[in-house]
Amino acid sequence: MTIAIGDRIPDVTIKKVTAEGAEEISTASYFAGRRVVLFGVPGAFTPTCTNSHLPGFVENYDAFVARGIDSIAVMAVNDAFVMGAWAKFTGAQDKLDFLADGNADFARALGLEIDLSKGGLGTRVKRFSMLVEDGVVRQLNIEEIPSNAEASGAARLLQQLG
Template identity: 65%
Template sequence: MTIAVGQKLPDATFKMLAADGAKNVTTGEFFAGKKVVLFGVPGAFTPTCSNNHLPGYLENHDAILARGVDKIAVVAVNDHHVMTAWARFTGGEGKIDFLADGNGDFVKALGLDIDLSVGGLGLRSKRFSMIVEDGKVTALNIEDAPGQAVESGAAKLLEQL
């Protein structure tokens, strides 16, 4: 079952690269007491994710934060090394938190996983965006097709803030 507006995020653990190395961070730690814009992508370095989805959030970073958001984060079913490299490559380091959901546990718990094995990608995240306030989903946008970033894009999300 897919998570819905009004529901609390499931317990899960991400890996993030911090100044002192890789660290685990739970959903409770990351989202507690904060207003967070979270978007999910099928994979770091993939064309739509790198060329369309992530750039919108980088371009609208200041406008999103100006609307009372504490932080912006992206999650993908990739390891933290890949997510760190993607952050550096895209210029997102220090602006967006890159959350590695290496085994897809978080997106599975959200009901937002997708099997892209036919394309050789295995289990991945559906493309989505959400507003999370103190761990509770207050807005949710899910793309119908993984190759698009319209419903889950930054422009749509800005309208919801």
């Protein structure tokens, strides 16, 4: 079952990339008491994710903060080493939290997993964006086509925040 507006984020252990390496975190504690923009990408370093989806959130970081957002996080079904390298490659490590869902546990718990085996990628997360307030989903945007990054882009979520 796909997560929906009004649902609580499922509690799953994932890894957050830090300057010191990967830190295991509980999604329940990560989202508790905060307003967080979370967006998911099918894969770090993939063209649409790197060139179209992630840049909008970096470029609009200040606009999100001005609307009361505490953190912007990007998650992918990649290991923490890949997510750490992607954070450095994009230069976004000071603005975004990079969350590694290496086994797709969080993607499955959200009901947002997608089988991209035909492209050699295996199980990944659908491209999405959401606003989470104190662990509850308040806005949710899911792309129908994995190679698109419009419905789940930063501009769309900023529009929803008003």
